[in-house]
């Protein structure tokens with residue numbers, strides 16, 4: 001299976017986690033790419049790969065800077081993502097009670113609306129916790145890989 005790990009970030013936390021997930025995947029998988037959402041053409045996405053999105057929250061429950069051009073390009077292109085399976089890992093801070101971890105959900109809603117199917121648990125990291133984001137993400141990954149290995153239901 002081909003894996004694409006995409007990140008949206010402002011201060012680098014999501015990038016670090018995405019790189020750590022990519023390194024872990026490369027231990028067992030041959031085709032793994034890690035890319036910034038701002039360098040990703042939404043039209044390049046499709047059912048030929050499994051996509052993992054790592055994305056933080058900024059502003060008031062909004063997307064981080066590097067995810068904004070992707071979301072704009074996505075809305076203009078509205079790519080057909082039928083059959084594409086993906087997993088989400090959102091970053092946020094429970095200090096922002098009303099908008100906790102909502103940034104990544106802007107991407108999740110777009111993918112789902114275009115026919116993509118989310119598998120596994122929705123991963124989250126809370127910057128107010130004592131846990132390191134990469135530790136949480138690396139604990140979350142095996143469950144996602146298990147779900148990704150199951151045949152897509154009709």
Ligand SMILES: Cc1cc2nc3c(=O)[nH]c(=O)nc-3n(C[C@H](O)[C@H](O)[C@H](O)COP(=O)(O)O)c2cc1C
Nearest residue numbers: 009010011012013014056057061092093096100101
């Ligand atoms: C100015 C600012 C606004 C933020 N707004 C939110 C928010 O609305 N909701 C939330 O859950 N986290 C919010 N956060 C927390 C970030 O999502 C969190 O620190 C995350 O780890 C940053 O990841 P990044 O370095 O990949 O951007 C905000 C952080 C900053 C600095």
